[in-house]
Amino acid sequence: MIIYNKEWLDNLRIQETAEKWFRKSFISVLQLNTVKEQFFCGYKHTNLFVRIGLFLFTLILANSSIGLVILFLDQSVKSFGIIFLVFAGIIWFVLEKFIKEKKYFRNGIDDMLLYVSLSYFISGICVIVFQATDSVNLDNALLIGIIVLPVLIISAIRFTDTFTSVLAYVCFLLIVFILVHKSGSIGKALMPFVFMIVSLLVYRIITKMKKTGRKHYWQNCFSTVETASLITLYAAGNYFVVRESSALLLDLALQPGDDIPFAIIFYILTLAVPVAYIVTGIRNKDRIILRTGIILCALAFVTYRYYYHFMDAEIAMILAGTFLIAVSWFAIKKLKTPRNGITFKDTGDGPSFMEAESLVIAQTFGQHAPKKNDIEFGGGSFGGGGAGGTI
């Protein structure tokens, strides 16, 4: 299923671990190089900025090529849907060729080609479905969702792409939403709970899958979907989301002072869920749920303030700021010496604060294979532009 060379991906992981050991000076340069020779990986790391550049220019290139073709098509063509699907297929084919033959690996070109292909595919399906039924309604959307979802899942698995994984999750939620919506007024009223249960199930499944070692190729996909499911789990219980969406779905004309059914539950969930995330994150030493919790906590306060102007914005800012300073100050002081395996010291495992700062400043070659790897390998399989990928 996966398009990449699994052995190379395994070796890449080994190389990365060895690089970490080297950074922590557990092993010497010589040992690092030996690891890199023994566990060979033909995929080359592309610098982030170069990747961004290639990403942008591939977008322009792909779309103008398609534009040029459309320009020469007969003006009377009605079925743009089919044409879009053909484009999607061609680009997908090119992408597969690039990855298989030129060994592209996350260099910006392959990322963008996948997205362009998928967007033409989705637009093509939309055009065809809407033209065939001559109307835009939920049934059509359901049909589109059911056609698109398998393709998204397949691309996420095949190309181990994080963004596509999240898209697949969103598409899945859309299908759930339409199905619940069609089930009638009881379904609509229970929508928040359905979404909470679905998100929680997805979260459980994903975290379970993450633990099994063989699936490490999709580690990043799992992590992003995990974050997405935590966010939707929260959103489903957030007072603002529930109130505004049920006003739309149930045609409730809420007067000021009126409240949605079970309002108290959602008031509690709005703050309780983020706090639970943070507590779970610290207890299980799980960075994803911890960070999501921190961000959602801020959203919880914004939600409350949206409905109750219990204080002016600037006072709230000062109080919140002071609270944050106090909490972090206290925590930093406390965690100078590690407690229960938690520390303030920068262990260099996760992304550090300096790293976020230096994203812009990233000046150096970063992690490089040593010069030895400059030797061309595998004979003549690298033609044309692909040669650039081998440092």
Next chain:
Amino acid sequence: MNFESDLAEKLKATGLLNDEQHQKISDYNAEKLFSLNFELRTLLYSGVLLANTGFGILIYKNIDSIGHNLIIGIIALLCSGCFAYCFYKRSPYSNLLVESPNAFFDYILLSGCLLFLTLEGYLQFQYHIFGERYGIATLIPAVLFFTLAYFFDHKGVLSMGITALCAWVGITVTPLDLLSKNDFSGERFIYSALGTGIVLMAAAFISSDRNIKKHFSFTYLNFAANMMFIAALSGIFSSAFSLIYLLVLGALVYFFIRYARQEKSFYFLLISVIYGYIGFTWELFHLLAKIGLDFTFSILGFAYFILSCMMIIKFLKNYKSFFKTDDHLQ
């Protein structure tokens, strides 16, 4: 994280790791610490920004109702408190990178600077201490922030200083009547941005050549590059002499790509390519549009995008060999 210990085990079996290293790695895995460094620093930083912004708004809103002297006193006290703390806790000055004495130092200095801006704004609003001489009002923080940035080694404050400097230049080159009449002010802004960019660039090169706070040079150069590129672009977009600005842009692109190659900086490579591409494409289509919009025009346009993007992609894909050619010169 069993993977790591498994790998260590495997490598030990093949003889790649010796016993001692294996021990170190398994010890490290056993007591693996969960670091909240990033999270806590981010929280602290957002707290400082939130509180300072809130403070600024509070004062601005209640400017008439609270006792002025009281407010000024409080801000001045807080501000000087921050600076005093930094002064007493500071590490000795050095031309090299100086580590912050503790985790809070940088944030306290930042707070002090933000409070200083609030204080100055308040004084100007209430007492018009600078009158109409806005130049001085922007020059003071610029000078102060530059001094503090070097004294305490703080890149964030340096950025604030550069911003203040740009504001000062912007105000100084714009006589008030010109701003309202909108004559030539565009051109003036472009000149001044280019001029300031050159000054900042000089600062960047001096600091890296003379090894005076070498790590500041990226901040300088980043501001300089973006300002000059944007100035050249706005010249191309708006000026009657757009071809001249295209030449300026070309010179900038040439310069920064050379710099990127020399310093192996991917960032400058990327921004030069993007700014250059935008400017050139705009000018080209501007000229083509004069010929007239028709079918051939559209074909030419698409063909241009296709060819140019292919060339740039090829160029970017070969970046490693592009950068490497310098290695043997050293």
